[in-house]
Amino acid sequence: MEGVNRLRKKQTSTLLFRSNKHLLILIALFSLFIFFIFFFPNNNNSLAPNFLKTTQCFNFQKTQKFLTYAPHSGFSNQLSEFKNAVLMSVILNRTLVVPPVLDHHAVVLGSCPKFRVSDPKELRFNVWNHAIELIRTQRYVSMADVIDISSLVSESAVRVIDFRHFVSLFCDVDINYFCSKGSKMDDSLLEKLRQCGSVLSGHIGAINECVYAVEEDCRTTVWTYQKDVENGALDSFQPDEELKRKKKISFVRRRKDVYETLGPRSIADSATVLSFGTLFTSPYKGSESYIDIHEAPKDQKIQSLINKIEFLPFVTEILDAGKAYALHTIKSPFVCAQLRLLDGQFKNHRSATFQGLKQKLDSLRQKESLPIHIFVMTDLPVSNWTGTYLGDLANDSDSIKLFLLSEDDELIKRAAKKVLDEGHGWNFGAFSSDGIKNVCHRRQKLPDILLHVEETVCSCASLGFVGTAGSTIADSIEMMRKKQFCSR
Secondary structure, three states: OHHHHHHHHHHHHHHHHHHHHHHHHHHHHHHHHHHHHHHOOOOOOOOOHHHHHOOHHHHOOOOOOEEEOOOOOOHHHHHHHHHHHHHHHHHOOOEEEEOEOOOOOOOOOEEOOOOEEOOHHHHHHHHHHHHHHHHHOOOOOEHHHHEOOHHHHHHOOOOEEEHHHHHHHHOOOOOHHHHHOHHHOOHHHHHHHHHHHHHHHOOOOOOOOOEEEOOOOOOOEEEEOOOOOOOOEEOOOOOOHHHHHHHOOOOOOEEEEHHHHHOOOOOHHHOOEEEOOOOOOOEEOOEEOOEOOOOOOOOHHHHHHHHHHOOOOEOHHHHHHHHHHHHHHHOOOEEEEEEOOOOHHHHHHHHHHHHHHHHHHHHHHHHOOOOEEEEEEEOOOHHHOOOOHHHHHHHOOOOEEEEOOOOOOHHHHHHHHHHHHHOHHHHOOOOOOHHHHHHHHOOOOOOOOHHHHHHHHHHOOOOEEEOOOOOHHHHHHHHHHHOOHHHO
16 A cells, blocks of 8 residues: 555656646746847837837827828829828828938839738838938938928918927937937947837837827728718729739728728727828729828818818929029020830830920921920930930930939039028927037938929920820929919
């Protein structure tokens, strides 16, 4: 009997040892998991412990609510998104974070009609990283440095804050650091900003009702406002069966009222920061690709805003430069040719683009005195004009006189310096920034404003305008000409 008891005790001890061993293994694995989360923050989904303990929204007043978004592609697309962001911010009663002007195609979206777009989280994080890189390399230019929004802010219910001010508050970073350190940002600051961008992008979800990251994009949603349709109704444009089968797409597009979905009494409304992905939209097959808000007959404040944002002019420094070039350099009546020949789809339609210009010039030759003055804005370098219609025009000095601008022209450099000195973007900050503005200007590189001055010159072309079909730049110039801004 005594032997049996010893055997039982031995078996019990063995079982307890095995149980404790398994428990120790589980504890060790859990400890290792916690260790990796807190000490290896190289993943977008991880944050250092100190960063988690200090909720960024504590730096904002409880009554303050903000809206951010992720612009992309070329400047015209970014401007279009900015207008939509202004509209969304007022509808949702939020302060709009004014972004920088991104490098051309530094961040791309994809094709909404083909349901082949970047995920909103990735788009937001890519835009954030590029914006920080612009600050670090001293190439930061605010959208408010280029587009005049002063009257929009003073006369409307639009509230804005500069991205740099927002970052300094949300990420708890001294704003002077952006200017005084420049490209010498240390690794700890860059890591803190990366983690901050991960929060805003929605990689780790909401933190204490701080951030609500909008996951609806153009594959699933068309935003509306006060439409007489049921919120969540199917949109008229859906992926066809071939696309579903080929791309394994299961998306269904619905029309959602932005106010009912993200406004008061919604989960999103409780968040201090509402973070959209893209806000770009365009018509396609009878439907808007993402935002279908063109009128608001039931809300006169929003209707007035829709009318105002249809055309947002460049800042005075850019407009003055374009007008001066037309008046003092070209002098005579001229035609403008905006020829986009290299980028995207446009390189496949070069002949048609040249044909439109040829027809215009043939008509002018019949009724105008020679030589005909032509201002050309194009992405085709002069060194590549040989063998093209532009090369033929350049060699026809008897009947054609060409004018071009480049970023090295003194007029462009002087205008860029004025834009930098004025620093309109700093005017929309959370606190006085004159001292910061002066420090930043001494270190900032001149902004690239060539495209904007060229558009202004084209708006002054009294003999007409020939634009590239499908180009958003051409659309922008047509709008400027329609508003007759050059004659003001």
